[in-house]
Amino acid sequence: MKLGVIGAGAWGTALAQVAARGDSPVTLWARESEVVDAINARHENSIFLPGVALSPTIRATDRLSDLDDLDALLVVVPTQHIGAVLGETKVAGRPLILCAKGIEAGSKRLVSEVAADAHPDSPLAVLSGPTFAHEVAAGLPTAVTLACADEALARRLSDRIASATFRPYASNDVVGAEIGGAVKNVLAIACGVVEGAGLSLNARASLIARGFAEMTRFGMARGARQETLAGLAGLGDLVLTCSSTSSRNFSLGVGLGQGIAAEALLSDRKTVAEGAATAPVLREAARDAGVEMPIAQAVCDLLGGAPLDAVMDALLQRPLRPEGV
């Protein structure tokens, strides 16, 4: 199965490295010509994944038409740009493996809904889980959820990308895998705030647990299965990104917790913190679904410039309630 990767940020580049194991050829589409040049000339993505020696069988291109002859495409563009990029891509019914973690602002569409609207004939899979790109690119042990309604296709895709250190676990819960990845980014911002404001470890553990309750309430209202949300793409990724400054979302939260304005933290950045764009649209989608998400609401408030003390008070003064989801 010949694979192409759309998007040569850190994660697209790491996934190209996964797909190139065993010297398989992989075509990687990058938006930036300097990324194309660096990968083809020096086998390094010095802008988005510096310091990783890439397989020489990865060929970068800035022409989407170079993907026309491949068997399946991994889509690794940030969520807010997927509609535009897929609109320019000739897909012709080929499988799309969706790897971004977010919800589209304005339309409130999950990435699978954006892809289905652009390419209704293509089978869709979602690859999600606890996966810092630099660790995956370095070949460190990693497990992911690979969700696809077509179980035979999930098996073929898993066989193609699996290795001794990269383990896809198959699922047919596409929505669950997507919601886990999208919501955890927002919750990672909240955990970063706890770190930045020096609120310490009890508070962070409580946010992870209560954030997971929010993720579960929202996911189940949207048709996700609880076991998916409790798996790699939900709880697994939540724990990863809520524990490390390697997470861009967590780091954004650290800055907010230190009192730096969101605008200053987000301006001029080359890399993406998906939770910042997802938080407001998640709040709207939760309202539509009749689901309470106070932590997601708090993240929206902080991103909107509300003072940390007021946001913390609003969370801590909520009425006491039973613990169940």
Ligand SMILES: NC(=O)C1=CN([C@@H]2O[C@H](COP(=O)(O)OP(=O)(O)OC[C@H]3O[C@@H](n4cnc5c(N)ncnc54)[C@H](O)[C@@H]3O)[C@@H](O)[C@H]2O)C=CC1
């Ligand atoms: N970096 C990681 O460890 C992981 C990232 N992801 C997800 O993968 C997706 C891509 O993130 P990264 O590869 O980390 O990105 P990145 O932050 O490394 O790079 C930014 C990417 O955005 C692209 N971009 C910027 N403006 C664009 C535009 N107007 N149109 C199209 N593309 C544009 C750049 O070309 C580049 O590929 C996100 O949804 C992220 O949540 C998922 C798992 C791990």
Ligand SMILES: O=C(CO)COP(=O)(O)O
């Ligand atoms: O999704 C990720 C790890 O699974 C990467 O998280 P960040 O986008 O917060 O860096």
